[in-house]
Amino acid sequence: MEIVEAIRTRRSVRKYKGDPIPEQIIRELLELAVWAPSGMNTQTWAFVVLEDREYMKNLSGRAKTFLLERLKMMPQLEKYRGMLSDPDMDIFYGAPVLVMIYSSRASGTYLNDCSMAALNLMLAAWDRGIGSCWIGFARGAGNTPEVKKELGVPEEYELVAPVILGYPAEPAAPVKREPPHILNWRK
Numbered sequence: 001m002e003i004v005e006a007i008r009t010r011r012s013v014r015k016y017k018g019d020p021i022p023e024q025i026i027r028e029l030l031e032l033a034v035w036a037p038s039g040m041n042t043q044t045w046a047f048v049v050l051e052d053r054e055y056m057k058n059l060s061g062r063a064k065t066f067l068l069e070r071l072k073m074m075p076q077l078e079k080y081r082g083m084l085s086d087p088d089m090d091i092f093y094g095a096p097v098l099v100m101i102y103s104s105r106a107s108g109t110y111l112n113d114c115s116m117a118a119l120n121l122m123l124a125a126w127d128r129g130i131g132s133c134w135i136g137f138a139r140g141a142g143n144t145p146e147v148k149k150e151l152g153v154p155e156e157y158e159l160v161a162p163v164i165l166g167y168p169a170e171p172a173a174p175v176k177r178e179p180p181h182i183l184n185w186r187k
């Protein structure tokens, strides 16, 4: 797939087939993710790959509880209260794979760097017909000391980008894009 086509046609996928992604493909996607730029080439990203659906279900439940307990501090999420309160709602949409991009905070650009790696991952996945979605809902739970301990993530690491991957069950709904908002173009 041409890079431009991948950029234009990638959509957040929220319905997945149950099929697993072959390990070799997941490894290749991680290898492509790390070709992203990073501040001073620090490459501080580090990955946790989850294919354990039971653990993902459990993490989804904990992520919802984490957010519900903090809704007062995050009024922008109030509209999701119903969804987060639904015990059957899986924030990972039944995807077979969750890639959690963590980083040490050693570099001043780790948030940017991990986001770059996440986009590389999502575009490379789409090139192979694999859908993806960044699941910001998982960030809080993924940063708790308990989850880090369970996943073998050092305490000083921070989860920046939780990204699900899987084969789409149906084409994702189209989404609108506004034209670029150009504040100034000085020549």
Ligand SMILES: Cc1cc2nc3c(=O)[nH]c(=O)nc-3n(C[C@H](O)[C@H](O)[C@H](O)COP(=O)(O)O)c2cc1C
Pocket: 010, 011, 012, 013, 014, 133, 134, 135, 136, 137, 138, 172, 175
């Ligand atoms: C930082 C970030 C957090 C996101 N969190 C979620 C999420 O928790 N759940 C979800 O379904 N989509 C999430 N998304 C996906 C966005 O909703 C999606 O990218 C946006 O609606 C545009 O649609 P598109 O990706 O299909 O172009 C997130 C995207 C980003 C960049």
